[in-house]
Amino acid sequence: xxxxxxxxxxxxxxxxxxxxxxxxLTEEFYKKIExxxxxxxxxxxxxxxxxxxxxxxxxxxxxxxxxxxxxxGVPVAIKDVFMTEGIxxxxxxxxxxxxxxxxxxxxxxxxxxAGAIVLGKLNCxxxxxxxxxxxxxxGPVHNPRDLSRVPGGSSGGSAAAVAANMAVATLGSDTGGSxxxxxxxxxxxxxxxxxxxxxxxxxxxxASSLDHVGPLTKTVKDAAIVLQVIAGRDPMDSTSGDVPxxxxxAEIGKPIKGTRVGVPEEYFPAELDGEVKAAVERTIDDLxxxxxxxxRISLPHTRYAIPTYYLVATAEASSNLARFDGVRYAFxxxxxxxxxxxxxxxxxGGFGAEVKRRIMLGTYALSAGYYDAYxxxxxxxxxxxxxxxxKAFAEVDVIxxxxxxxxxxxLGEKVDDPVSMYLAxxxxxxxxxxxxxxxxxxxGSTKDGLPIGVQILxxxxxxxxxxxVGHVVEHEASRY
Amino acid sequence: MKVSEKDxxxxxxxxxxxxxxxxxxxxxxxxxxxxDYIDMLGQLDTKDVQPMAEVVTLAAQPTQEEGSQKFGYAMxxxxxxxxxxxxxxxxxxxxxxxxxxxVPKVIDKSGEVSE
Numbered sequence: 001x002x003x004x005x006x007x008x009x010x011x012x013x014x015x016x017x018x019x020x021x022x023x024x025l026t027e028e029f030y031k032k033i034e035x036x037x038x039x040x041x042x043x044x045x046x047x048x049x050x051x052x053x054x055x056x057x058x059x060x061x062x063x064x065x066x067x068x069x070x071x072x073g074v075p076v077a078i079k080d081v082f083m084t085e086g087i088x089x090x091x092x093x094x095x096x097x098x099x100x101x102x103x104x105x106x107x108x109x110x111x112x113x114a115g116a117i118v119l120g121k122l123n124c125x126x127x128x129x130x131x132x133x134x135x136x137x138x139g140p141v142h143n144p145r146d147l148s149r150v151p152g153g154s155s156g157g158s159a160a161a162v163a164a165n166m167a168v169a170t171l172g173s174d175t176g177g178s179x180x181x182x183x184x185x186x187x188x189x190x191x192x193x194x195x196x197x198x199x200x201x202x203x204x205x206x207a208s209s210l211d212h213v214g215p216l217t218k219t220v221k222d223a224a225i226v227l228q229v230i231a232g233r234d235p236m237d238s239t240s241g242d243v244p245x246x247x248x249x250a251e252i253g254k255p256i257k258g259t260r261v262g263v264p265e266e267y268f269p270a271e272l273d274g275e276v277k278a279a280v281e282r283t284i285d286d287l288x289x290x291x292x293x294x295x296r297i298s299l300p301h302t303r304y305a306i307p308t309y310y311l312v313a314t315a316e317a318s319s320n321l322a323r324f325d326g327v328r329y330a331f332x333x334x335x336x337x338x339x340x341x342x343x344x345x346x347x348x349g350g351f352g353a354e355v356k357r358r359i360m361l362g363t364y365a366l367s368a369g370y371y372d373a374y375x376x377x378x379x380x381x382x383x384x385x386x387x388x389x390x391k392a393f394a395e396v397d398v399i400x401x402x403x404x405x406x407x408x409x410x411l412g413e414k415v416d417d418p419v420s421m422y423l424a425x426x427x428x429x430x431x432x433x434x435x436x437x438x439x440x441x442x443x444g445s446t447k448d449g450l451p452i453g454v455q456i457l458x459x460x461x462x463x464x465x466x467x468x469v470g471h472v473v474e475h476e477a478s479r480y
Numbered sequence: 481m482k483v484s485e486k487d488x489x490x491x492x493x494x495x496x497x498x499x500x501x502x503x504x505x506x507x508x509x510x511x512x513x514x515x516d517y518i519d520m521l522g523q524l525d526t527k528d529v530q531p532m533a534e535v536v537t538l539a540a541q542p543t544q545e546e547g548s549q550k551f552g553y554a555m556x557x558x559x560x561x562x563x564x565x566x567x568x569x570x571x572x573x574x575x576x577x578x579x580x581x582x583v584p585k586v587i588d589k590s591g592e593v594s595e
Contacts, residue, residue, distance in 0.1 A: 098572075100571065102568040102569065102571060103564065103568075194539060195536070195539060196535075209535065233553065235556055238554040239534070241539065301524075303520070304520065304521060304524065306517075307518040307520055310514065311518060311521075326574060327573070327574075327581050328573050329573070331574070332574035336584055338586070339583050339584050339585070344496055344497060344498040347495075347496055347498075348498045348500075353503075353506075356499070356507075357507065357510055357514075359495050359497065360491055360492065360497070360511060363491050363494050363495040364487075367491065367494060374518070377524075378521060379531030379532050380526035380531045380532070381521055381524060381526065382532040383529050383530055383532040384524065384526070384529060386532060386535075417513075418514060419513055419517050433535075434535060435535030435538060461539065
């Protein structure tokens with residue numbers, strides 16, 4: 001079977017027409033994983049028992065000619081930051097090695113309820129902190145398009161698994177760009193919905209005011225289908241919005257004539273990679289031809305987004321990660337004589353270098369004497385960033401930018417320079433700080449064959465418009 | 481230099497980290513380089529700007545309700561619901577007696593809190 005051609009609707013259709021079974025498809029994907037993943041390392045855990053049980057259930061429904069749910073038999077995989085009942089859930093950290101989740105994250109439960117087959121758990125940067133997947137406690141992921149390069153991060157395994165046809169769709173999380181940036185690096189679609197559009201229940205918290213749950217898929221339509229399934233109010237997450245879920249799938253293919261597209265000058269700096277710039281500008285031309293009105297806009301506080309992000313995110317992380325103390329979950333360092341010594345030895349031994357760095361920065365920014373200068377100042381600048389977008393969205397319906405300043409970089413290239421690594425997220429962090437939705441769609445490739453992504457940002461809870469525009473971009477890009 | 485090794489020790493203590501001598505040196509270097517970059521936030525005049533801790537308010541849909549009533553949906557009835565069993569809540573703990581989590585001794589025989 002040509003796994004590359006499998007989209008969500010196609011899989012459901014094959015099962016509906018009895019051309020294959022969910023069980024056969026699941027077996028085929030596990031074979032693919034066993035043959036190809038040793039060189040990519042996207043998977044941390046396979047959940048075969050659970051996958052085959054679900055596949056049998058779907059096959060039973062097909063046999064009895066029952067109505068099949070929207071993701072019937074679709075092989076999916078889950079970033080290891082989501083709780084999956086009865087399955088090891090590490091968050092990419094040694095401190096959670098052997099931790100078995102006692103319940104399912106809402107997004108995971110919804111995917112399964114819609115008929116999806118959960119193949120396993122995916123590698124990621126430890127606690128979703130990173131832009132290259134090199135911070136995983138279990139070893140890095142390699143970019144399937146070029147094994148010497150990073151897949152991006154932190155949802156590196158989620159992007160690589162889709163790109164390498166080791167899952168049809170995956171779940172990721174985005175706190176500063178962690179869905180969109182790896183999607184761009186691996187040449188797949190990555191959708192970060194509005195803050196509160198998808199429940200965070202069962203997502204291991206990194207920075208609670210910035211964490212978003214979303215899909216990585218091969219097509220924009222698949223992203224719409226997954227969003228349709230996982231979106232909505234959840235009583236278990238008080239920050240999930242009480243906002244009706246529109247029919248996202250019906251938006252795909254609708255005309256975009258008259259859509260006002262903003263192009264912010266700050267996202268095209270002199271140091272932007274030439275090939276990335278050319279591909280994104282070509283996309284903007286395509287949108288003009290499709291009948292969009294292109295407007296030059298300004299988001300004047302853009303350059304302050306990364307420093308703001310690294311204060312807000314680390315402050316929240318230092319608080320969220322205080323729970324890992326060796327008392328309740330998984331790893332506890334041996335040989336401590338007292339409780340406080342046990343805390344320290346457990347955290348010292350269990351956390352990796354980047355996680356410690358962020359806990360330290362966040363603790364520093366919140367500590368007496370520095371709170372006003374750092375944390376509070378960052379929160380104020382967050383307000384200024386939000387105002388930039390409010391002003392822009394009074395004039396335009398979507399904003400189009402490069403997803404990343406360069407295509408995928410080499411493994412090891414940035415590990416010794418945290419600031420240069422942080423700058424890989426320069427075009428994605430602002431949407432997280434402001435809570436607006438964004439999607440990265442492949443829009444071409446470099447002369448070396450590395451994928452390039454274009455980012456489409458929209459208004460709060462207006463995923464419909466960015467998906468509609470994204471679908472057109474995808475269609476046009478298929479020509480290049 | 482904004483952060484000295486002494487500062488690193490102090491902050492590590494607040495964060496319940498110990499850090500090896502080598503990690504401390506690297507941390508001094510990394511924190512200073514990150515804070516130098518972050519310093520640009522100080523250039524902005526934010527005297528009259530309100531801090532923003534979350535985006536839910538920003539993303540809230542227009543409604544007739546006022547103030548906190550707008551977020552009435554975030555409240556839930558105070559009633560008993562199914563929750564994790566005692567057993568599943570404790571199944572990942574490194575040490576338990578089946579009822580409680582067990583930890584090293586906190587107070588020694590003389591009543592002193594051990595460090």
